[in-house]
Amino acid sequence: MTLELKNITTVVNPGTDEEKKILKNLSLTIETGDFITLLGTNGAGKSTLLNVINGSLKPSSGQLLLDGIDLTSLSDVKHASYIAQVFQDPKMGTAPRMTVAENLLLALKRGQKRTLRPRRLQAHLPQFKELTAKLPNNLSERLHTFTGDLSGGQRQTLSFLMATITRPDILLLDEHTAALDPNTSAELLKLTDEVITEKKLTCLMITHRLQDALRYGNRIIILKDGQIVLDTRDKKELTEEQILTYFAN
Numbered sequence: 001m002t003l004e005l006k007n008i009t010t011v012v013n014p015g016t017d018e019e020k021k022i023l024k025n026l027s028l029t030i031e032t033g034d035f036i037t038l039l040g041t042n043g044a045g046k047s048t049l050l051n052v053i054n055g056s057l058k059p060s061s062g063q064l065l066l067d068g069i070d071l072t073s074l075s076d077v078k079h080a081s082y083i084a085q086v087f088q089d090p091k092m093g094t095a096p097r098m099t100v101a102e103n104l105l106l107a108l109k110r111g112q113k114r115t116l117r118p119r120r121l122q123a124h125l126p127q128f129k130e131l132t133a134k135l136p137n138n139l140s141e142r143l144h145t146f147t148g149d150l151s152g153g154q155r156q157t158l159s160f161l162m163a164t165i166t167r168p169d170i171l172l173l174d175e176h177t178a179a180l181d182p183n184t185s186a187e188l189l190k191l192t193d194e195v196i197t198e199k200k201l202t203c204l205m206i207t208h209r210l211q212d213a214l215r216y217g218n219r220i221i222i223l224k225d226g227q228i229v230l231d232t233r234d235k236k237e238l239t240e241e242q243i244l245t246y247f248a249n
């Protein structure tokens with residue numbers, strides 16, 4: 001599905017001394033199958049852009065069209081049903097007092113009527129075992145563990161699996177490996193790349209690591225002061241030094 005952002009402007013605290021324009025007349029078309037790495041200085045508006053796309057922040061003006069459907073005209077629940085997101089904080093995205101298997105069942109039933117009858121959970125266990133067996137962090141051995149008792153790496157791996165267990169129309173990753181140690185982070189990024197490639201997902205991933213931005217995905221976007229200052233698919237031509245020039249004041 002194609003996601004079009006047309007002339008999006010976001011203003012927070014309008015009409016007060018704290019009024020601030022974050023995204024400034026931003027236009028962007030995300031094509032089906034795009035895997036975009038999104039870079040930018042602190043405060044450039046990256047998370048705000050993701051919040052507009054996931055529907056948690058309504059733009060002050062502009063349009064957000066998914067295959068021509070205006071997402072801002074839909075209910076929050078309907079809007080959210082098109083989007084899956086993994087956050088930086090391992091505590092977000094999973095329910096801590098539910099087990100790994102129960103969280104996976106919830107994710108599987110996303111958008112359907114949610115019932116958690118144990119018999120149905122039992123029936124899904126072989127599937128969950130198989131899905132998690134391929135993943136790092138021994139998650140397959142922890143299916144009956146409360147997610148609140150998992151390590152940060154296990155929890156982020158679970159959040160990523162939940163976000164992709166059914167095929168999301170748009171996958172948003174907000175520095176989802178930033179809180180993990182270098183090895184765990186690298187493992188989850190590798191898995192991320194494999195799943196996105198295999199399922200041909202459409203994804204927007206925020207990262208602060210230039211080498212990851214260059215290595216993964218088919219397109220790089222750099223945001224600065226609420227506007228896009230670079231949007232290219234010619235990643236092979238780009239160097240870290242060139243990227244850094246877009247960060248300069």
Ligand SMILES: Nc1ncnc2c1ncn2[C@@H]1O[C@H](COP(=O)(O)OP(=O)(O)OP(=O)(O)O)[C@@H](O)[C@H]1O
Nearest residue numbers: 012013020022040041042043044045046047048049
């Ligand atoms: N609800 C809000 N109220 C006031 N200011 C806000 C709000 N949301 C964001 N901002 C401000 O808007 C700017 C952009 O924030 P945003 O979180 O989108 O940046 P970012 O590019 O994701 O930064 P970082 O790399 O630090 O995560 C920041 O200066 C932030 O403080």
